[in-house]
Amino acid sequence: MTSRERFLAALACQPLDRPPVWLMRQAGRYLPEYRAMKEKHSFVEMVRTPELATEVTLQPLRRFPLDAAIIFSDILVIPEALGQPYRFKETGGIEMEYALRSSEQISRLRSKGVHQRLDYVAQALARTRSELGNATALLGFCGTPWTLGSYMTQGGSPTESPAILELFQKDRPLFNQLMGILTSACIDYLKMQIDAGADAVQLFDSWASLSPDKDYGEASLRWVQEIIEALPSSFPVILFAKGKAHQRKALVQTGARVISYDWSVNLAQERKLVPASIAVQGNLDPEILTMDQETTQMRTLELLESMRGHAGYIFNLGHGLTPKAKVENVQTLVETVCNFK
Numbered sequence: 183m184t185s186r187e188r189f190l191a192a193l194a195c196q197p198l199d200r201p202p203v204w205l206m207r208q209a210g211r212y213l214p215e216y217r218a219m220k221e222k223h224s225f226v227e228m229v230r231t232p233e234l235a236t237e238v239t240l241q242p243l244r245r246f247p248l249d250a251a252i253i254f255s256d257i258l259v260i261p262e263a264l265g266q267p268y269r270f271k272e273t274g275g276i277e278m279e280y281a282l283r284s285s286e287q288i289s290r291l292r293s294k295g296v297h298q299r300l301d302y303v304a305q306a307l308a309r310t311r312s313e314l315g316n317a318t319a320l321l322g323f324c325g326t327p328w329t330l331g332s333y334m335t336q337g338g339s340p341t342e343s344p345a346i347l348e349l350f351q352k353d354r355p356l357f358n359q360l361m362g363i364l365t366s367a368c369i370d371y372l373k374m375q376i377d378a379g380a381d382a383v384q385l386f387d388s389w390a391s392l393s394p395d396k397d398y399g400e401a402s403l404r405w406v407q408e409i410i411e412a413l414p415s416s417f418p419v420i421l422f423a424k425g426k427a428h429q430r431k432a433l434v435q436t437g438a439r440v441i442s443y444d445w446s447v448n449l450a451q452e453r454k455l456v457p458a459s460i461a462v463q464g465n466l467d468p469e470i471l472t473m474d475q476e477t478t479q480m481r482t483l484e485l486l487e488s489m490r491g492h493a494g495y496i497f498n499l500g501h502g503l504t505p506k507a508k509v510e511n512v513q514t515l516v517e518t519v520c521n522f523k
């Protein structure tokens with residue numbers, strides 16, 4: 183069985199001898215070869231250049247026997263394509279060119295032709311697909327409208343008083359207008375990724391926790407469901423809603439094929455509560471990869487043992503790899519999963 187076949191079988195909740203493994207943010211600053219490229223090219227330049235994005239995507243695959251590659255890009259390419267550029271500050275963190283607040287600003291967003299302006303992502307996916315062949319799965323991704331809107335209305339990373347929540351609570355028609363624009367852009371963008379060769383896509387609702395539980399369905403999940411329903415029938419979508427595992431029924435109702443969990447929940451218990459037809463993904467604490475190899479192996483084995491016998495399981499982190507992750511720990515993690523029986 184190839185890595186790609188293993189991954190697709192897990193998506194279909196078929197029994198496997200071991201779970202497939204890929205890691206959120208698996209390409210990036212923890213790799214010396216990535217840091218070497220970063221000395222010559224900015225992050226945004228690498229994202230926008232298909233040859234460079236392909237190279238960064240493949241870097242971890244050359245080191246580790248991962249079952250899936252996830253295209254190197256960023257969720258903020260959609261706001262940029264709509265007319266709101268982003269950048270990474272020298273002091274760390276994200277900064278948008280401006281904060282999106284008024285109806286005039288929202289009306290000026292360039293909602294048509296988003297997928298043409300993001301063709302560089304399609305080119306990177308096609309190049310990566312060609313390099314991988316059919317042996318390894320290839321994943322695309324996108325931010326949810328709620329999470330994208332969180333950055334756009336804040337003008338950067340959201341704070342404890344998020345502008346997106348204020349917009350939702352005080353001006354629902356304008357909020358819905360923004361979400362409608364973002365939902366349409368996400369649909370076009372994900373369809374483009376599917377056409378370019380992605381085997382599955384992941385929707386990141388990284389700022390799901392900004393929404394009160396009582397409002398989460400209207401604030402975010404109704405738009406997620408609209409996106410999934412617009413994609414080709416039965417195409418596998420992975421949904422990551424950080425901090426919202428307890429809303430499992432609503433998450434399942436979006437139509438996602440896989441629910442991805444952060445590290446704060448007991449994944450084995452969640453597996454029992456989620457329908458058998460829905461796969462689960464996660465959920466090792468990324469901080470473990472900053473410790474030592476023995477701890478990494480022990481905690482990885484603990485998670486694997488807890489999921490033993492459960493079909494439809496994809497091993498992953500509970501959030502993205504951090505720059506402080508140690509390469510030898512990532513190697514230990516992947517080898518532990520690949521050798522698990």
